[in-house]
Amino acid sequence: MERIESVKNPKVKQWKKLHTKKEREATGTFIIEGFHLVEEALKKKEQIRDIIVSEEVNLPATWNLDQVNMKLVTKDVMKAISDTETPQGVAAICEMQIPKSTESWTKILLVDSVQDPGNLGTIIRTADAAGVDGVVLGEGTVDHYNSKVIRSSQGSLFHLPIIKGDLLSWIDQQNENGTPVYGTSLQNGVSYKEISPSAQFCLLIGNEGSGVDEGLLQKTTKNLYIPIYGEAESLNVAIATGILLYHLHG
Amino acid sequence: MERIESVKNPKVKQWKKLHTKKEREATGTFIIEGFHLVEEALKKKEQIRDIIVSEEVNLPATWNLDQVNMKLVTKDVMKAISDTETPQGVAAICEMQIPKSTESWTKILLVDSVQDPGNLGTIIRTADAAGVDGVVLGEGTVDHYNSKVIRSSQGSLFHLPIIKGDLLSWIDQQNENGTPVYGTSLQNGVSYKEISPSAQFCLLIGNEGSGVDEGLLQKTTKNLYIPIYGEAESLNVAIATGILLYHLHG
Numbered sequence: 001m002e003r004i005e006s007v008k009n010p011k012v013k014q015w016k017k018l019h020t021k022k023e024r025e026a027t028g029t030f031i032i033e034g035f036h037l038v039e040e041a042l043k044k045k046e047q048i049r050d051i052i053v054s055e056e057v058n059l060p061a062t063w064n065l066d067q068v069n070m071k072l073v074t075k076d077v078m079k080a081i082s083d084t085e086t087p088q089g090v091a092a093i094c095e096m097q098i099p100k101s102t103e104s105w106t107k108i109l110l111v112d113s114v115q116d117p118g119n120l121g122t123i124i125r126t127a128d129a130a131g132v133d134g135v136v137l138g139e140g141t142v143d144h145y146n147s148k149v150i151r152s153s154q155g156s157l158f159h160l161p162i163i164k165g166d167l168l169s170w171i172d173q174q175n176e177n178g179t180p181v182y183g184t185s186l187q188n189g190v191s192y193k194e195i196s197p198s199a200q201f202c203l204l205i206g207n208e209g210s211g212v213d214e215g216l217l218q219k220t221t222k223n224l225y226i227p228i229y230g231e232a233e234s235l236n237v238a239i240a241t242g243i244l245l246y247h248l249h250g
Numbered sequence: 251m252e253r254i255e256s257v258k259n260p261k262v263k264q265w266k267k268l269h270t271k272k273e274r275e276a277t278g279t280f281i282i283e284g285f286h287l288v289e290e291a292l293k294k295k296e297q298i299r300d301i302i303v304s305e306e307v308n309l310p311a312t313w314n315l316d317q318v319n320m321k322l323v324t325k326d327v328m329k330a331i332s333d334t335e336t337p338q339g340v341a342a343i344c345e346m347q348i349p350k351s352t353e354s355w356t357k358i359l360l361v362d363s364v365q366d367p368g369n370l371g372t373i374i375r376t377a378d379a380a381g382v383d384g385v386v387l388g389e390g391t392v393d394h395y396n397s398k399v400i401r402s403s404q405g406s407l408f409h410l411p412i413i414k415g416d417l418l419s420w421i422d423q424q425n426e427n428g429t430p431v432y433g434t435s436l437q438n439g440v441s442y443k444e445i446s447p448s449a450q451f452c453l454l455i456g457n458e459g460s461g462v463d464e465g466l467l468q469k470t471t472k473n474l475y476i477p478i479y480g481e482a483e484s485l486n487v488a489i490a491t492g493i494l495l496y497h498l499h500g
Contacts, residue, residue: 118368125489126482128480128481129478129484130479131479154482155483156480156482159482226379228379229380230377230409232409233404234379235375235376238486238488238489239372239375239489242492242493243496
């Protein structure tokens with residue numbers, strides 16, 4: 001097993017750069033950290049380029065590491081490539097997966113300009129739980145390979161196909177297919193409770209502050225709101241997504 | 251208006267200490283920051299001890315500040331008492347409010363050992379939106395006057411009565427009243443979809459990792475789970491709370 005001691009090693013420098021979107025896009029790879037995430041990634045071994053282990057760490061005996069590239073590193077190297085304060089001592093470099101086809105998707109989540117990484121990660125985790133087939137991220141949405149997104153997705157990034165796409169074309173295409181597209185809006189909408197669950201739907205959620213783009217909302221089948229019974233001005237976007245996806249699933 | 255220039259001023263030292271639970275409990279006060287939160291607090295002026303303004307900041311002309319104690323401070327003093335990286339330049343010292351009576355509460359949320367401040371804040375905001383009358387925090391739950399909790403509650407802390415209490419006694423009391431108490435549990439529960447909405451209910455949610463305490467779950471009317479349709483292991487506790495509260499509200 002290769003052993004890397006110096007934080008100046010070119011590999012270490014490149015791994016650190018994976019905390020930038022630019023390097024991730026240039027290489028088609030991203031970095032994950034921690035036992036839970038690496039274990040999730042190991043379920044589809046071919047996506048893993050390297051597992052990086054700090055030398056003081058013992059990996060679980062249950063992990064099948066046949067044919068996986070392993071790199072042993074010092075605690076200092078691990079600290080240098082980590083973006084957490086107390087690294088767990090295990091990381092991996094993974095290849096981005098592009099879904100072969102999106103045609104079989106019947107439950108789709110469209111995400112317009114969600115900017116908080118924690119929100120996007122929680123939305124991905126929630127979409128996974130709610131049986132969504134695929135997620136489309138429009139321009140202006142935070143990169144889903146951002147390490148905070150990956151962390152709050154709790155591994156669901158590895159379960160659910162996620163692509164970047166033009167939301168307007170996606171809505172047009174669903175309209176042609178006859179799949180209902182539900183936008184979310186505080187104005188001019190109908191209460192989500194008036195909508196019946198269906199096997200096929202597309203839900204469109206938007207930015208934390210400004211909501212879904214007005215141009216997109218004009219193309220949807222219907223726009224939904226969640227009633228506010230108390231004095232809160234609004235719901236967090238991930239919470240709203242959870243309520244709507246579980247309602248639409250039926 | 252009193253003007254404070256030195257970070258060594260005893261008032262400044264005391265305000266800084268309000269970022270600790272100990273000082274908050276000793277004084278019965280807490281500190282909030284930012285325009286939105288101070289504006290929410292101003293809706294019930296009598297709870298405000300002081301509004302603290304950085305001298306380079308202009309307050310909105312719409313704020314009615316009659317009979318409010320104002321302190322003008324330097325940018326450095328504001329930075330010293332703030333726990334955000336880029337302070338907005340306005341803060342307030344507020345008095346904790348204890349609800350006079352809890353007898354009229356018909357929709358109650360019981361919180362067992364939720365530990366992440368962001369989760370608790372989002373739960374409070376969601377409970378507010380969903381029309382909950384009051385929230386009871388059991389032992390082991392993060393202090394709701396923690397500044398991260400306040401920030402993610404988005405002001406709902408000022409709308410909704412929140413108390414600390416013994417959850418076992420609360421459950422016993424609801425059982426005596428005939429109010430259904432719904433625990434949340436991945437094991438031995440019924441799907442929440444089998445439960446009809448009702449005007450009166452008590453929902454019990456639990457810790458991010460270990461869920462609701464087993465002893466409490468044995469005292470409930472029923473324990474609910476949210477079906478997982480995909481591969482996610484679980485839902486975030488705030489997301490689960492949103493789905494359940496909106497379902498139970500009907």
